[in-house]
Amino acid sequence: xxxxxxxxxxxxxxxxxxxxxxxxxxxxxxxxxxxxxxxxxxxxxxxxxxxxxxxxxxxxxxxxxxxxxxxxxxxxxxxxxxxxxxxxxxxxxxxxxxxxxxxxxxxxxxxxxxxxxxxxxxxxxxxxxxxxxxxxxxxxxxxxxxxxxxxxxxxxxxxxxxxxxxxxxxxxxxxxxxxxxxxxxxxxxxxxxxxxxxxxxxxxxxxxxxxxxxxxxxxxxxxxxxxxxxxxxxxxx
Numbered sequence: 001x002x003x004x005x006x007x008x009x010x011x012x013x014x015x016x017x018x019x020x021x022x023x024x025x026x027x028x029x030x031x032x033x034x035x036x037x038x039x040x041x042x043x044x045x046x047x048x049x050x051x052x053x054x055x056x057x058x059x060x061x062x063x064x065x066x067x068x069x070x071x072x073x074x075x076x077x078x079x080x081x082x083x084x085x086x087x088x089x090x091x092x093x094x095x096x097x098x099x100x101x102x103x104x105x106x107x108x109x110x111x112x113x114x115x116x117x118x119x120x121x122x123x124x125x126x127x128x129x130x131x132x133x134x135x136x137x138x139x140x141x142x143x144x145x146x147x148x149x150x151x152x153x154x155x156x157x158x159x160x161x162x163x164x165x166x167x168x169x170x171x172x173x174x175x176x177x178x179x180x181x182x183x184x185x186x187x188x189x190x191x192x193x194x195x196x197x198x199x200x201x202x203x204x205x206x207x208x209x210x211x212x213x214x215x216x217x218x219x220x221x222x223x224x225x226x227x228x229x230x231x232x233x234x235x236x237x
Contacts, residue, residue, distance in 0.1 A: 054171015058086040100148040102172040113176040124204035179210035184219035
């Protein structure tokens with residue numbers, strides 16, 4: 001912007017301008033720096049997003065117009081914790097047994113927790129798989145995660161939504177197959193998980209009253225394993 005100095009001789013020696021005057025003038029004429037995203041307002045906005053999401057992906061700030069450097073400042077200040085590659089949460093948040101499910105869901109939003117992982121969540125198996133079993137679209141790129149390890153199953157169409165529930169884990173909405181759908185999937189993929197695992201899931205589904213027979217039969221018919229499950233179901237009945 002223009003600056004007019006009144007009461008000064010244009011030929012006056014520069015020494016008549018004190019250092020403080022020079023700094024004041026330069027501050028007035030120097031254009032203000034753009035908002036860096038590290039102001040308290042932006043940082044508080046990041047904290048609000050983390051509180052709402054439970055776990056925040058760094059890339060989610062792009063849609064909010066907040067530079068990712070705000071995350072670095074908050075971590076240094078001890079107001080955020082980095083819980084995974086590009087993932088952040090509030091410090092002191094209790095990590096649950098199913099933290100890996102929430103982490104995978106944040107990094108692969110369209111995936112569905114399934115098979116052995118879903119069995120574990122629904123308490124229909126004594127196994128504790130070290131991999132997170134995940135269903136993704138048949139044409140989706142293979143997830144590239146260093147941690148946690150992921151075991152991928154592919155399907156398409158209605159199989160990505162039917163019999164899928166949403167469960168809140170550490171503030172994250174995690175998509176997961178229902179108990180009935182999980183049992184049906186275990187029989188469908190019995191060569192991957194083992195027939196004994198599928199039978200255990202069926203027994204626990206009935207023993208723990210995880211759903212109705214109608215729900216289970218509908219899931220079995222949908223996954224086209226009705227004829228496989230029928231004799232085992234009749235034996236339990």
